[in-house]
Amino acid sequence: MTVTTVRVPAKVNLQLGVGPVRDDGYHDLVNVFHAVSLFDEVTATPAATLTITVEGPAGVPVGPDNLAVRAARLLASHAGVEPRVALHIRKDIPVAGGMAGGSADAAAALVACDALWGTGMSRETLLELGARIGSDVPFALLGGTAVGLGRGERLTPVEAVGEFHWVFGYADGGLSTPAVYAECDRLRTDAPAAWPVVSDDLMAALKTGDPLALGRALTNDLQPAALSLRPSLAAALAAGVESGAVGSLVSGSGPTCAFLASSSAHAAALGKTLSGTGRFSAVRQARGPVSGAVLI
Numbered sequence: 001m002t003v004t005t006v007r008v009p010a011k012v013n014l015q016l017g018v019g020p021v022r023d024d025g026y027h028d029l030v031n032v033f034h035a036v037s038l039f040d041e042v043t044a045t046p047a048a049t050l051t052i053t054v055e056g057p058a059g060v061p062v063g064p065d066n067l068a069v070r071a072a073r074l075l076a077s078h079a080g081v082e083p084r085v086a087l088h089i090r091k092d093i094p095v096a097g098g099m100a101g102g103s104a105d106a107a108a109a110l111v112a113c114d115a116l117w118g119t120g121m122s123r124e125t126l127l128e129l130g131a132r133i134g135s136d137v138p139f140a141l142l143g144g145t146a147v148g149l150g151r152g153e154r155l156t157p158v159e160a161v162g163e164f165h166w167v168f169g170y171a172d173g174g175l176s177t178p179a180v181y182a183e184c185d186r187l188r189t190d191a192p193a194a195w196p197v198v199s200d201d202l203m204a205a206l207k208t209g210d211p212l213a214l215g216r217a218l219t220n221d222l223q224p225a226a227l228s229l230r231p232s233l234a235a236a237l238a239a240g241v242e243s244g245a246v247g248s249l250v251s252g253s254g255p256t257c258a259f260l261a262s263s264s265a266h267a268a269a270l271g272k273t274l275s276g277t278g279r280f281s282a283v284r285q286a287r288g289p290v291s292g293a294v295l296i
């Protein structure tokens with residue numbers, strides 16, 4: 001194969017239940033991931049050495065810290081091949097926005113390089129290598145809707161009926177994921193975290209495909225921490241409720257706000273209204289669930 005391109009989706013967390021901090025610094029989670037139709041593309045071209053170029057928003061490292069580069073190196077070392085590839089990322093997922101854009105690129109690089117180098121890794125091996133790069137990477141490989149336990153890497157797919165329609169409000173400037181988890185711990189000093197459990201209401205809403213029920217069931221334990229670090233998010237979320245969203249929450253560690261609509265037409269109207277509030281740097285419509293990283 002000469003050139004491979006992989007398309008990979010962003011995620012929103014339908015439930016992010018955060019348990020106590022573990023000895024290794026991670027938190028045990030109940031993390032209900034949902035892949036949505038905002039995509040990055042990673043292209044892998046044969047080259048003498050490993051190089052990386054990025055097209056799109058600023059703030060993405062173009063060196064060894066890029067998660068796609070780390071993924072390519074890890075795969076090469078695991079498979080015993082030289083990491084000879086020119087990686088090119090076309091980014092559409094917001095950077096440090098709580099939608100797992102970097103993790104998505106790592107997942108895409110694993111799939112693209114495996115195809116380019118003919119290393120023939122099993123799905124299980126790619127999921128295991130992905131988990132070594134970051135907790136969100138396995139889900140970017142899987143896509144759809146899934147419950148993630150442990151630090152979010154132990155995945156079980158969830159059957160969801162139909163399609164849900166979303167509007168995402170982007171913010172200027174990102175939030176650091178470790179800083180948001182640390183703020184979550186700080187806010188809980190007086191009340192230790194309870195062990196999270198999968199929400200029955202959420203699972204029921206996914207089984208029926210009812211957006212109103214899903215909207216009521218959305219929860220994010222990191223939201224108070226994101227709001228504490230970025231107080232302007234409170235008004236941004238309120239704008240969604242005032243504009244008729246059937247559910248609103250911060251996506252993952254934020255600061256992107258996710259708004260659920262009752263139909264595609266409702267999402268288009270909601271997107272227009274939210275654009276007019278001036279509270280977001282950009283407003284995007286998307287649907288979910290969509291598949292994980294795929295060769296195109």
Ligand SMILES: C[C@](O)(CO)[C@H](O)COP(=O)(O)OP(=O)(O)OC[C@H]1O[C@@H](n2ccc(N)nc2=O)[C@H](O)[C@@H]1O
Binds near residue numbers: 028103
């Ligand atoms: C907020 C979420 O996006 C929700 O899906 C994820 O939990 C974050 O996943 P991620 O960005 O892949 O995070 P990782 O690269 O694995 O970890 C970055 C940092 O986030 C914190 N972290 C992450 C996952 C987890 N279960 N507990 C944590 O406390 C830790 O401080 C860790 O050092």
Ligand SMILES: Nc1ncnc2c1ncn2[C@@H]1O[C@H](COP(=O)(O)OP(=O)(O)OP(=O)(O)O)[C@@H](O)[C@H]1O
Binds near residue numbers: 089098099174254
């Ligand atoms: N390919 C990449 N795309 C974006 N950021 C990257 C990439 N590789 C490394 N990074 C670094 O990772 C940081 C977090 O980026 P990312 O966009 O993944 O955040 P996020 O969406 O908030 O993550 P998550 O939702 O998984 O917590 C960035 O600020 C950047 O420095």
